[in-house]
Amino acid sequence: MPTPDEKTEELDSSWPEANDDEPRGSESTALSGVSSAVDGDRPSAAEPEADGAAGETEAGDGGAEVVYDEVRAESARDFVEDMLTKMGMDVVVDLVEPEPSDPAGEIRIEIEGRDSGRIIGKKGQVLSAIQHIVNRVVNRPGLDRRHVVVDAEGYRQRREDTLATMAQRLGKKALEEGKIITFEPMNPRDRRIVHLALAKFPGVVTKSDGEGEARRVQIIPVRR
Secondary structure: OHHHHHHHHHHOOOOOOOOOOOOOHHHOOOOOEEEEOOOOOOOEEEOOOOOOOOOOOOOOHOOOOOOOOOOHHHHHHHHHHHHHHHHOOOOEEEEEEEOOOOOOOOOEEEEEEHHHHHHHHHHHHHHHHHHHHHHHHHHOOOOOOOOEEEEEEEHHHHOOOHHHHHHHHHHHHHHHHHOOEEEEOOHHHHHHHHHOOOOOOOOOEEEEEEHHHHHEEEEEEOOO
């Protein structure tokens, strides 16, 4: 079973250093690697950001406020606990109290215990599969969508911190070199992390480009 240090090393290794070329080999995944391009017609600082400073949060039907659903949160936790018990995993499954900075209505589940390393899997693949399954169960047809985030031993949080740090480093690079930097395609939550990390970063704006699974974030230096 991986130790906490080994899990951290695996996490860090999934984020390659930025460069001006295409991402390297197998590192060209939905959440790793960046490519940069020069755009001679950069927007001015007065032009609005395409996705808003808060990034891409999900809204309820008709623009109604999305509230935390305790019943569905408990149902999601029970489902994950039952699934992992049947898998023979020695872990504890808990709900995490929502923070003010969390997307509205988001349900967060934390897994801890002796088998948490097995649940994370290589580069978080098993954890992502578990999260996908529980989201399908919680978001049945006819119900308002609630995004469920499943974490194990803080793996996702460390990964999000790494992504935010990388976004700020690339924001500085975009500003210094006068180049638009484009991430590889990301899921909505990771795009939001990048938007928030650079929302108050002077001299750059962020926008999302593309459709569906090909949607990606651009860091754009602005003219003063």
